[in-house]
Amino acid sequence: MGSGKSTVGRILSSLLGCGFTDLDEYIGAKIGRSPAQILREDGEVRFRAIEAEALRDLVTMHQLTGKDTVIALGGGTIMTVSLRRLILEDTICVYLQAAEESLRDRIGSADDRPLACERFTERLHERLPVYEKAAIMVATDGKSPEEVADEIRLELKKRTGNEL
Numbered sequence: 001m002g003s004g005k006s007t008v009g010r011i012l013s014s015l016l017g018c019g020f021t022d023l024d025e026y027i028g029a030k031i032g033r034s035p036a037q038i039l040r041e042d043g044e045v046r047f048r049a050i051e052a053e054a055l056r057d058l059v060t061m062h063q064l065t066g067k068d069t070v071i072a073l074g075g076g077t078i079m080t081v082s083l084r085r086l087i088l089e090d091t092i093c094v095y096l097q098a099a100e101e102s103l104r105d106r107i108g109s110a111d112d113r114p115l116a117c118e119r120f121t122e123r124l125h126e127r128l129p130v131y132e133k134a135a136i137m138v139a140t141d142g143k144s145p146e147e148v149a150d151e152i153r154l155e156l157k158k159r160t161g162n163e164l
Contacts, residue, residue: 001075002106003096004145009072011149016156019069023077027054035074048076052083059090076123078130088133092159094152095134100124102141135159 006022013020024035027050031038038047051074062069071091078084078093087093098106100121131137136155140148156162 002103003098005072007145008148009070011145013070015153022072093134094136095131096140097137098140
């Protein structure tokens with residue numbers, strides 16, 4: 001949360017000439033309630049189940065169409081074991097790495113991020129070992145979203161051999 005996934009994802013999809021989906025926005029459109037509402041009203045367990053179904057839909061769509069897309073995941077998405085396998089094995093996962101202080105500054109006390117303050121440090125440290133399994137890790141501190149997106153584009157070009 002606060003790493004710039006949505007912002008960088010939009011820029012990266014433009015650089016790559018492919019689609020972009022923010023998983024939280026997709027869930028909101030599909031369910032008719034924002035992730036924040038779902039979390040408040042139904043709890044995190046229910047939200048994670050909805051999130052899992054939504055991500056599986058998106059990956060299946062990609063597999064059926066063959067069209068590349070950039071998907072901005074929620075910070076906890078990869079913590080669901082079945083999704084972790086899907087993300088790490090069936091996609092090129094990118095971890096936008098930022099210092100804890102930077103993340104805290106970026107998220108502030110946003111009301112639309114119910115899990116932002118709740119056990120923030122603990123959640124971050126629980127998640128780091130999983131985040132670090134990503135195929136690509138890009139440090140974001142001190143870089144613009146455009147610089148981060150271009151760094152990812154170059155890394156993808158190296159990994160895939162495609163001219164991106």
